[in-house]
Amino acid sequence: MSVIIILILASLTVGLIFLGAFIWSVRSGQYEDTLTPAMRMLTDEPSEKISQTKSKLK
């Protein structure tokens, strides 16, 4: 049954990766506003907007 130690290590690694991803997503503000992105995706976005917005930010 000592193979269980490999399984535990593997599952813990996966778990910790997801915990890290979760912490990153919270830090980057993805949980700040959960309503507006759902509305934003309903509108068709002209492709020029993205490039224009980005160039303005620079």
Added chain:
Amino acid sequence: MFSQSTTTVARVRCFHCGEPYLDGAFALADRSFCCLGCQTVFSLLRENGLEQFYELNSAPGTRIRAASAAAKWVFLDDPAVAEKLLDYADPARAKVTLHLPAIHCVACVWLLENLFKLHPGVGHSQVNFSRREAAITFAPDKIKFSQLAALLASIGYEPQLTFGETEKAAPAPWRKKAWLQIGLAGFAFGNIMLMSLPFYFGLNSFNGGWFKPLAGFLSLAFALPVVTYSACDFWQAAWLSLRQRTLTLEVPIVTGLAAIYLSSAYDVLLQRGPGYCDSLCGLIFFLLCGRLFQKKTYDRLTFDRDYKGFFPLSVVRLDRAVSPQAATGAPGALRPAEVCVAISQLETGDHLILRHGELLPADATLVSGEACLDYSFVTGESEPVACAVGGHLFAGGRQVGGAIEVETVKPVAQSYLATLWNNEAFRKHSDRDLDSQTNRYSRRFTKIVVGVALAAAVFWIFRDAAKSLKAFTSVLIVACPCALALAAPLTLGTAQRLLARLNIFLKNALVVERMAGVDTIVLDKTGTLTCADVRGVEFVPAAMGLSAAAADWIGSLARHSAHPQSVRIAKSLSFAVLPVVGFAETPGCGIEGEVAGRRILLGSPAWLAKRGVAMGDLIRPAISVAVAVDGKYAGAFSLENSLRPEVARLIAQLGGLFELALLSGDNEREAARFQKLFGDRAILKFNQSPADKLNFIRELQQRGKKVMMVGDGLNDAGALKQADVGVAVVESIGVFSPASDVILDAAELPRLAKVLKFSRSAARVVRAGFVISALYNVVGVSIAAAGLLAPMVCAILMPLSSASVVVFSCGATAWLGRRLQVQRLPVESFVRPDFQPPAFNLQPVVKEAA
């Protein structure tokens, strides 16, 4: 009564804002608009290729009520003001987060995020829908802050800048932290449970020499950040409550958590067992979920309770050159410069220019102009009060009519309103919250638990000394009152959310509990029970009555004016629109114009008399607007404040359950009418100043009554704050009172009795939740005190108790709420056409978008 006009006017809806209006005077590109403002926005968007705005939602725009002058925003370019408002600024780039209450649908989000198409100086903009905020990056060298604000205002999204906001509150970082805490607790909970599975099922093949300690130490390691970081707010709260020598619920929770962790560590280190870390993390996880739910509800409903928000941010000050010529205003003299200054910079003796609709920020004397101040914020009287030059004007008055010049006589902070609102007595003491049901129970609970734990320890010392410590800690572990901590916030939070769906907004969840305890209801009259709408407008026939033709003339004239009385008169008449020639409005007096070749005067009797209209000995109604046709008196409109719909039924319902009282700032003219409505037992008081109202509430409270005050806002702010529950009845969310605990959409007033019953049921659900959690505790504590507590029992019993309380609290409250909503009144019938849904109502919007 007057005869109705036979001409029917087609009701068209504006393409931009969707409001019905009478004729299509404004049209562009096959679209028709209700006003020039809407048409302007449409053409602006069309020129900039933003027509998609109208495809995303039908009539998504907001009516531009008053063209706001660009000069209104100039104060934003003052570096001192800008510094307070901007999130970030350098010469080339600035970022600001503005509150735009007009955001209401998916089209708004789209338009605001495409703002850069309207002006080259605007960069990225991002909308937070639930907070009605837009974060906008702009280049200050291309577009000034004031121009940005004016641009937003010009397309219907006027930024709401309040004095409170300039002293910017720190952004609440609790969200991020709360999510991290929950995530961590959930992660540890799941992983420790996985490792504990063999112990749950007694799989002895895993009981090898190395597995048990490995699982134990890993559990301890996972649980450590959960206890220290995820639960840190509980530790802080418990420490605070101990320092204040009170026992809040956090104290037994923290004691339980510490007991579980330490005894688990003891078990693992001495290899006695796997410990209780799974239960520990599960408990913290459930607690945090309950708290997040509660906070999210609060967050959606936060409103600025700062009185400063009601004063305008800036005023126009006259900076006179000190020369005698300027002072006398002689021709050729240097014109005094008009400067926009922030209110905080005002000093006594400053000369201010107050334009139509502006609030007077401090007590002042009138220097020049026709002052006509609407003190409805202060006294509740909706009739503007005229004042002669040299007369004293009180802070909080709103100028109606032309611009006036005033000299301030008191500094802003000491003026009447500020004194009223700043009065210490008006602040609701936060320690009143300590008296909540939960805290009363928790004090008793803690004492009992500690008593049982000690008793068990003492008992076992004599029987089996080794078991003594275990029994003591087991009792503390099992008695951890998590279910107790969840019952109240979940029930009250759900209740608060359900009420918010009905446009009834509570300051916080505890208000539900306070509402359940109310036994006396004090109602304000003006603006609460009565409202100014079409009902109550009556034509008093003099010489000729009101013929269809006359209705056409008067209606056509009145629709040109934005004065509330003109609006009411125009709404009450059905008329065909005729062109008006030479329209003129004399502020505070009346309007005139030539309709169908006849000269019509509509205004105060005094004004008509001054214009040479002979009125004879007419019996003047209390509030009246007289009409003259071609210089001859033709009658008058009596504008009664009419009762809101269903008020009589509401009072009958309330009368059976509560003691009622009526307070009014008005005179006793309508005393008999209201005495009949309220019954003989009710107390009716008239001519009440805000201070009188406050004292009345205080007297009731001193007699041991729990008082709910229902008022309309600022004129009874003090009373609202003093009352155990202050309810502000509002027509639109912009005018709510900072002192209230509950904001009630005026259309929902008839439902007040049901809301009160609902809150009483909710309080009963909380008590039932306490009973459930107490039952679990009795079972658990008896097992623990007997010294039989196994990790397995603990792992099942503790999450089960929390989960069942969660299900019961939310389920029972939702069921009660459903009963509340089934009896929904036909709201449509009395919502005013220009009613705007309150800013935080999220429900209908998503549906529209779909």
